[in-house]
Structure formats: C-alpha cells, structure tokens
Amino acid sequence: MPWEKNFDLDEATDKAISVFWKKGYEATSMSDLIDGMGINKGSLYNAFGSKKALFDRALLRYDQKNRLRALAQLSQMPDGREAIVTLFDGLVAETQEDTENRGCMLVNTALELPLHGEDIREMVTSALGEFEEFFRQSIIKGQSLGTIPKALDPSLTAKSLLTSVIGMRVLARGTFDVDGIRAIRDAAVVMITNPEVS
C-alpha cells in the first residue's frame, strides 16, 4: 500500500480562505493561491480539483469555523438579549482586529453571488437563513425573560438585525472606522432594549 497524503488539507484550506477572503473569487488568481497556500500548482489541482472547487471548500470551512461555531455557543446562553449583544460585541472586536479590512467572507460572497453557481447561492442563503433564525429564537427567548420588549415582532426584528450585521460588515471593508461600527452595534442594542419607563 502507498503512503498517505502528507500535507494537511485543512491547513491548506485555511490558507486558501485567507486569500479568497481578502480578494474575493474573481480577483484571486491561482498564483495568489499558490503563493498564499505555500503548495505547488500540481498539488493544488490534485488535492482540490479546480479553483471553483477550492473556493467552495474554503467558504464551507469558513462558515463552519466562524458563523456556525459562534452561533452554537451563543445559542446556549439562557438570555437571548445577552446572546445578541455578545454577538455584536464580538463583531465590533473582530472589526477592530481586522486591520486589512477583510470584513466577512460570507457577506463578501453574498455580494458576489451573481458570479457564482447555484451551489454557492444555496450555501450563502442557508447560512444567512440560520443566522436570521438565531436572532428570531434569541428574541423570543429574551421576550419570555422580559429582557427584550414584547412589542417587537420576532421575525421582523430578526431580519432587521441580520441586515445590520451585513451592513456592518460591508462598512467595515473600508468606509467606516471602528467608531462607526460601534455605533451600529449601539443602534442594534437600542432596538432590542426596553424603553426606559420615565
């Protein structure tokens, strides 16, 4: 029997993620990927098949490592309001560390959608759909605990929060500074906060 593949597929995929993340699909060339991944052209095609296949794999892994993991943790919080605020705080922190203005690979891809195939559209749609559902569940949980105003429509507010996250991520790509991003977070927090009884 021969010998097993000895370069780490996941590790290589991670490096591919970081390349695609920064430049998007179209603007990334195979040379960029080879340089960034530190493997050879032949190996790349042998291991992944094509640029498109590599992108698919990269996006899937990105989504699992970032969105899925984060939402899984936050969903366990008993207070939905706290979960949402924590999420936004995390996004602000992420933006602060994102000195290269990479934003979010999922959102970047969502805007590139018309260039990709149906498979990518489905991935993005379901990922953002789950994101929205997290918000909805959290709002319901918060409302039952009394930390989120009962007057809010969970579905509507969930869509609105999802939209905020996406806009935030777009603006983080070079338009807003950290203060602007933080303001968006604040606005989102206000939206799910009980009006002060005066």
Place this chain on the structure above:
Amino acid sequence: MPWEKNFDLDEATDKAISVFWKKGYEATSMSDLIDGMGINKGSLYNAFGSKKALFDRALLRYDQKNRLRALAQLSQMPDGREAIVTLFDGLVAETQEDTENRGCMLVNTALELPLHGEDIREMVTSALGEFEEFFRQSIIKGQSLGTIPKALDPSLTAKSLLTSVIGMRVLARGTFDVDGIRAIRDAAVVMITNPEVS
C-alpha cells in the same frame, strides 16, 4: 477644421455602468465592455484612457444619476419621516424591478473597496456619508414635526438606517426575495415610528 467628436460619451458611460454594475470591476473584461458599450476598442481607449478610468467615470455618473438625484428630491419633503419611508419604498420597488440581481453599484463597490485605489474609497465614503447625513437631517426634521419619536438619537439612528439600506442591497443580490426585502423596509419604518399609545 475637423469635426467634433460625435459619439455620445455619456451614453457610452451609461452602458459601461450597466456592465460594471452587473459584474463588478474585476470580473468585467474589456471584451465585456466593448460588447456592452457597442463601441470599438480603439474608441474606448481613446475616449476613456483605461479600464480603471472608465470605472471611475462610470461610478461617479452612477452616483450622480441615482443617489444624488434621489436624495435631492427627498430632501425637499417637509416631513422627514415621509422622506425616509418614501426612500425605502423606492428601494423596494427598485429591487422588485431588478430581475438580474444587480443590487446597488455603490454598495457593490463598497465591498470591493480593498481592490480599488484611494480615489474610489473617497468617492464611496463621501457618497455614503452624504446618505447618512440625509437620514440625520430627515430624522431631525421629523422629530420637530412630531412624526418621528424624539427619543431617537439622530446620528445613531441615521447610521442604523444607512446600515439597513446597505444590508438590504446586499441581500437583494440573491439571498432574499422581495418579501424579505419588504420586511427590512417595514423594520426600518417601525424603527422611526412613534410607539402606539395603548
């Protein structure tokens, strides 16, 4: 003396807009532009200089014809709340007609920002800045008329509305259907609406 340039620069630019709008900067090739603009390669380079220069011109013109013109009209409305609602209604209608999922060229570019030069960043930043300022002014106007709750922080809410618009535009590129887009509009309207006194 010779004869003056007889093919319409603005008209050609409009066609270039529609090509860039759909595919973005990187994914658009000169062949795409030549086909879409209906002029010859030589003429194109003679008239515009380079792909980048053409894109700059196209984006500038797009911004003037769409955002600037719309905001100018809406700013004249006496009631800020009505102006904002009208804006969102317009976006919903635009999305409905946008069967090709082109979204908004300005937002598309905002997400592509790291690929462009400083000039484009400045254009996008100032355009979105003016957008935000329109919201702020409208909110203040609405508050003084009593149509928008005085409890809202104008700057914060303006940023939030801008974020909604951007997220809306991203989701319109293929993730949300028209109902989803309309929900975002509704959420934005709720945000600037006086709570019902019960």
Place this chain on the structure above:
DNA sequence: GTTAGTTTATACCAATCGGTCAATACCCTC
C-alpha cells in the same frame, strides 16, 4: 475637394489566466 481629425476594424503585444502533464522524488508495504 482638400484636409484635419474620428471612428472603425484588425492585427498585435507581453503578461497572465486557469488548467494539464510527464518526470521526479518520495514513503510505505512487503
């Protein structure tokens, strides 16, 4: 009708695109 300038069409450029392939280097099993 000459003339200056514009547009068109086409051929061309080096560079790079995504992708392939045969040779080599390699490691594991026997």
Place this chain on the structure above:
DNA sequence: GAGGGTATTGACCGATTGGTATAAACTAAC
C-alpha cells in the same frame, strides 16, 4: 531493498487579460 503508488515539481498548454498600433473608411468644416 525492491516494488508500487502517491506527492511534488516545473515546464507547458491554449485562451484571454488589459492595452497599443496600424491603416482604411468616414465626416464635417474650410
């Protein structure tokens, strides 16, 4: 250590990239 099979490697592929150059066809003012 020989054999079998995989990974790596760099050369190589045709096609296309953004951009230039050319000469012919055209148009309008003189």
